[in-house]
Amino acid sequence: MSAFVSIYGIVTMISDFWTGSDAASGCYKLMTVQNTDGNVVNFVITPTTYFVYHTIISVGDPVIGFYDANVPVPLIYPPQYHAIVMARFTQDQNIKVDFFDSQLVSSDGTLKLTIGPATQIIQENGQPYTANPANKNLIAVYGASTRSIPAQTVPYMIVVMCPLTS
Structure with a gap:
């Protein structure tokens, strides 16, 4: 069973993520998010990542990202998580x-x-x-x-x- 964990922060960078396949070139992104404490995480955005309301996220947007805590992650800094769900954060939802x-x-x-x-x-x-x-x-x-x-x-x-x- 999945154990979903959320991270809130501001998007500081979005770049292409190389998967080792030319066929997937441009289909994967690396979204860097910095929280209010200054901690940084990278979300790997795949074609199956669900964006709430299908919103396009840009650098500077406040976001909340969800990942499965039961999935292994590489031991690197900053941490890198496979994004399951991403959303632009708003005060009213x-x-x-x-x-x-x-x-x-x-x-x-x-x-x-x-x-x-x-x-x-x-x-x-x-x-x-x-x-x-x-x-x-x-x-x-x-x-x-x-x-x-x-x-x-x-x-x-x-x-x-x-x-x-x-």
Whole structure:
């Protein structure tokens, strides 16, 4: 099971990332992010990295990036993580990437989703998701939440991270 971890910061550089294949040239990017403490991380952006609202990120943008803490990373500085989800950070929205159980409670028990009539539920490709989103990895985009434990919210959008099959 994935363990999603987030990092917030300002994009300081975006460059091409060489994968060793001319066929993939230009398809991979290295996004350097610096947090408020001055720490720097690199996110490897791949063709499968999901950008919330399909937003184009530029140098100087505040972003939040999510990676899977269970995936091995090279022991280099600055740390380099494979970005699963990236989003431009705004004050009026929160983003949570996590596994949500049958009651739509996140795996860390901090957030419970309540689907409202205006909640948009989609797949990563932008198409409507018509099944029950419970027991899946989800990207929840929401505003205000209660101060209860877990916090409860009616999300603006839920993106279902459908598993890839062959």
